[in-house]
Amino acid sequence: MMRAFSLTARLALLFAALTAGVLVLAALLFGRMLDAHFEELDLHELHGKLALVRNAVQQGVPGTGAAEPIRVLENAFVGHDNVGVLVRDVDGRVLRIIHEEHFTPEQRAGAPLAAGRGDWSVEGRPHRGLEVRLALPPRAGGGAPTDAAGVDVLVALDLSHHTHFLASVRKATWAGVALAALVAALLGWFAAHRGLAPLRRVTETARGLSAQQLGQRLGERDAPLEVRDHVEAFNGMLARLEFAFQRLADYSADIAHELRTPISNLMTQTQVALSRPRSAEEYQDILASNLEEYERIARMVSDMLFLAKAEDNRLAHGGEAVDLAREADALIEFYQALADEHEIRIVREGRAVVSGDRLMLRRALSNLISNALRHTPDGGEIGIGIAADAAAVRLVVRNLGDPIPPEQLERIFDRFHRGSSRRDRHGEGAGLGLAITRSIVRAHGGEIAARSSGGATRFEISLPRREAAPDHRP
Amino acid sequence: MRGSAAMKILIVEDEVKTGDYLRQGLREAGFVVDLARDGVDGLHLALDGDYHLIVLDVTLPSLDGWGVLQTLRHSGRETPVLFLTARDQVEDRVRGLELGADDYLVKPFAFSEFLARVRTLLRRGRSQEPEVLRSSNLELDLLRRRVIRSGQRIDLTAKEFALLELLLRRQGEVLPRSLIASQVWDMNFDSDTNVIEVAVRRLRAKVDEPFEPKLIRTVRGMGYVLEALPPARG
Numbered sequence: 001m002m003r004a005f006s007l008t009a010r011l012a013l014l015f016a017a018l019t020a021g022v023l024v025l026a027a028l029l030f031g032r033m034l035d036a037h038f039e040e041l042d043l044h045e046l047h048g049k050l051a052l053v054r055n056a057v058q059q060g061v062p063g064t065g066a067a068e069p070i071r072v073l074e075n076a077f078v079g080h081d082n083v084g085v086l087v088r089d090v091d092g093r094v095l096r097i098i099h100e101e102h103f104t105p106e107q108r109a110g111a112p113l114a115a116g117r118g119d120w121s122v123e124g125r126p127h128r129g130l131e132v133r134l135a136l137p138p139r140a141g142g143g144a145p146t147d148a149a150g151v152d153v154l155v156a157l158d159l160s161h162h163t164h165f166l167a168s169v170r171k172a173t174w175a176g177v178a179l180a181a182l183v184a185a186l187l188g189w190f191a192a193h194r195g196l197a198p199l200r201r202v203t204e205t206a207r208g209l210s211a212q213q214l215g216q217r218l219g220e221r222d223a224p225l226e227v228r229d230h231v232e233a234f235n236g237m238l239a240r241l242e243f244a245f246q247r248l249a250d251y252s253a254d255i256a257h258e259l260r261t262p263i264s265n266l267m268t269q270t271q272v273a274l275s276r277p278r279s280a281e282e283y284q285d286i287l288a289s290n291l292e293e294y295e296r297i298a299r300m301v302s303d304m305l306f307l308a309k310a311e312d313n314r315l316a317h318g319g320e321a322v323d324l325a326r327e328a329d330a331l332i333e334f335y336q337a338l339a340d341e342h343e344i345r346i347v348r349e350g351r352a353v354v355s356g357d358r359l360m361l362r363r364a365l366s367n368l369i370s371n372a373l374r375h376t377p378d379g380g381e382i383g384i385g386i387a388a389d390a391a392a393v394r395l396v397v398r399n400l401g402d403p404i405p406p407e408q409l410e411r412i413f414d415r416f417h418r419g420s421s422r423r424d425r426h427g428e429g430a431g432l433g434l435a436i437t438r439s440i441v442r443a444h445g446g447e448i449a450a451r452s453s454g455g456a457t458r459f460e461i462s463l464p465r466r467e468a469a470p471d472h473r474p
Numbered sequence: 475m476r477g478s479a480a481m482k483i484l485i486v487e488d489e490v491k492t493g494d495y496l497r498q499g500l501r502e503a504g505f506v507v508d509l510a511r512d513g514v515d516g517l518h519l520a521l522d523g524d525y526h527l528i529v530l531d532v533t534l535p536s537l538d539g540w541g542v543l544q545t546l547r548h549s550g551r552e553t554p555v556l557f558l559t560a561r562d563q564v565e566d567r568v569r570g571l572e573l574g575a576d577d578y579l580v581k582p583f584a585f586s587e588f589l590a591r592v593r594t595l596l597r598r599g600r601s602q603e604p605e606v607l608r609s610s611n612l613e614l615d616l617l618r619r620r621v622i623r624s625g626q627r628i629d630l631t632a633k634e635f636a637l638l639e640l641l642l643r644r645q646g647e648v649l650p651r652s653l654i655a656s657q658v659w660d661m662n663f664d665s666d667t668n669v670i671e672v673a674v675r676r677l678r679a680k681v682d683e684p685f686e687p688k689l690i691r692t693v694r695g696m697g698y699v700l701e702a703l704p705p706a707r708g
Binding site: 284285287288289290291292295298299330331333334335336337338340341359362363366367370373374433 | 582584633655659660661662663664665666667668669672673676694695696
């Protein structure tokens with residue numbers, strides 16, 4: 001569910017929640033402090049009233065008992081409607097209540113306040129009170145001990161006016177919190193929207209791209225730090241795509257070019273042949289020559305199909321054990337006649353077994369050898385070295401020959417690449433041989449590299465070492 | 475043509491041009507050829523006629539090559555089948571061979587290659603292996619591994635011997651380079667070099683050049699053929 005929200009909405013909600021959380025905490029703390037403050041204020045006021053009562057009682061005329069102070073009290077509390085005073089004698093009889101609406105029925109009946117202070121409510125109005133015992137002034141001429149003991153005075157304060165105030169403060173606080181959360185959400189949305197603008201620019205650019213505009217790049221400099229990685233990755237992808245597209249375009253052009261040559265040969269030859277009557281031998285000759293062109297085209301097409309399959313990762317190999325030395329020897333035997341013609345020696349040393357497809361590996365190696373044969377001067381030597389270490393099996397085909405310039409080395413495995421051949425032998429392929437070799441090596445999880453130095457050229461294949469599986473050979 | 479006078483071959487191929495030229499080529503090579511243009515007709519002919527070989531295209535209307543092959547084998551016919559496929563897929567090959575095909579060719583193929591495969595299949599099972607192969611005054615002794623021409627012993631390398639043996643065994647037939655590469659060197663792919671040409675030239679220099687008549691002939695664009703001549707007396 002969360003997945004469906006936009007990043008902006010999520011950030012806005014998060015801002016709102018955080019703001020609300022912090023403000024609620026602050027409001028709770030503030031409420032507490034306000035409560036404590038008002039409690040202190042109440043006590044202060046109660047003590048003040050009590051002082052008033054004490055004063056009244058003690059100023060009473062001696063010998064008049066409790067009646068006189070009470071009269072004084074009534075005078076003192078006229079107008080103080082939010083304060084109630086209840087006077088009991090020491091036996092708990094209620095002597096007088098001023099503003100009795102501030103007391104509970106039990107209190108009016110004489111119930112004392114536990115612990116001398118307390119809170120209660122009457123008809124929904126909160127009250128707070130203090131209770132003390134006050135001594136009466138001594139009677140003139142001595143008197144009954146009952147009167148001399150004094151009175152209990154309970155002072156009550158009606159708190160409803162400031163509970164009203166507190167309630168309105170609370171209401172205002174919560175409203176403020178809610179408003180702040182809303183504002184935070186809006187600001188969060190705005191900030192996220194602004195902050196994500198670079199991402200939207202990436203999206204816009206990506207949306208606007210087509211194969212023709214792969215040269216476009218996103219500005220890396222004005223991208224914020226967090227997005228810069230994305231922008232760089234995106235630009236890297238664009239660069240790779242552009243390169244691949246360029247190669248594809250080159251490839252198509254190459255195919256067209258390679259096909260045009262034999263086809264135009266065929267057309268010219270046939271047109272010339274048909275321009276006047278000829279002998280049967282001449283026709284045969286022309287047809288045979290045409291056949292050679294057709295074969296060239298057919299071979300090129302099947303090589304391209306092979307490469308297309310390789311590109312598509314459809315060159316699965318069975319994983320049989322392939323003895324590279326044996327394959328190399330068979331190929332040396334195959335190319336022996338050709339090598340003898342040019343007095344080229346082909347030698348092989350070392351041996352190793354890899355896992356793969358025998359026919360494909362043989363083809364890969366065959367292409368390397370025929371390539372070497374093409375570039376080795378007469379009387380030269382071609383060396384095939386096979387070696388294995390813990391990680392990989394290495395196969396090197398090296399020959400003496402003209403150095404290959406570095407920029408050509410880079411492209412040597414590209415399709416239709418043709419180096420300047422020492423001798424243009426009959427039936428030379430369309431320059432797909434090394435590309436095929438590389439695709440076969442890669443299908444086997446290996447790599448191939450070409451080096452040229454000191455008048456020698458080296459092709460080095462490295463293949464992953466065969467895992468120690470039981471040998472399937474008979 | 476040697477021994478193929480009475481050989482009957484059925485071609486099942488829907489592609490009009492391919493069917494026509496295969497029929498013409500095989501007829502000119504001396505075979506009796508019938509051509510069916512779809513799977514159902516092909517199956518009828520295959521079940522009714524008495525063919526020595528069936529050439530079967532995989533993609534056919536009404537009933538594909540697999541279906542024809544399967545029905546044929548289920549009915550107990552063991553006629554050799556060479557199937558033609560446009561897709562060089564391992565699964566296709568395996569499937570065809572599992573269903574009982576004897577060989578396959580991937581389109582496009584050279585006619586000489588096709589003809590060589592056809593002859594190989596027809597030859598299968600009728601082998602009375604001769605110990606000595608001969609043409610005119612050339613003699614190749616398989617047991618003693620030696621070659622004699624006009625009474626003269628000729629030294630050959632192992633591969634030259636194998637190449638000459640192949641040419642002699644199939645004398646009179648044009649052998650394409652790809653077939654020679656695969657039969658003599660076990661190389662089942664096209665090399666982008668002229669290595670077969672060179673090998674044949676070297677063999678020719680030893681076996682043919684110093685002697686008459688010339689036996690090994692290049693058929694341009696097709697391959698090589700060793701002329702089938704009656705053995706010379708003496």
